[in-house]
Amino acid sequence: MLLPGLNIPNSLTLLRILMTPLFVGIVLYGQYKLALWTFFVGAVSDALDGAIARLLNQRTPLGTLLDPVADKIFLSSAVTVIAMTGMVPAWIAIALVSRDIIVISGVVLLKWVETPIPIRPHFWGKLTTLFEIFYLFSVLLRQAGYSYPGHLALIAVLTVFLAFVSGGIYVFQGLSWFQKYKT
DSSP states (O other): OOSTTOOHHHHHHHHHHHHHHHHHHHHHTTOHHHHHHHHHHHHHHHHHHHHHHHHTTOOOHHHHHHHHHHHHHHHHHHHHHHHHTTSSOHHHHHHHHHHHHHHHHHHHHHHHTTOOOOOOOOHHHHHHHHHHHHHHHHHHHHHTTOOOOSOHHHHHHHHHHHHHHHHHHHHHHHHHHHHHHHO
């Protein structure tokens, strides 16, 4: 256990949430190499928490809820602050953050109207997260003065496209669950 009362995966998830204001501050102060490595640690913690939970059979109800929340907090904050500093166009941040707000609002609304829904990511949601992490990491590589993948604009467009696809799937699933349990 890293934090009292929490298993390793949940501790890593909480760490990602707690790293968010640190990352935002580092970017705002223009420390791009440190921001790159802080973002890298956040991205790795995202991959590790789920893998460790599965490998060590440490899945918990808290982790099931906390992990997607941590992802939304970390990535939405990252893309917002990176856009605020002019490293990415605002439309990208608007698209990605809007998708997250819509998905989270849908979950909250379904819970409010007492619709039982499973909280689990689907393939397109995971692919979107992977592309978003890759895109933001590439932007930070460029900003920190390192070599970065070419075609950042294409990666950005693919990331936004995947966000719309996965967001649409989540909305469709939410509406289906609502109709199934409220009819």
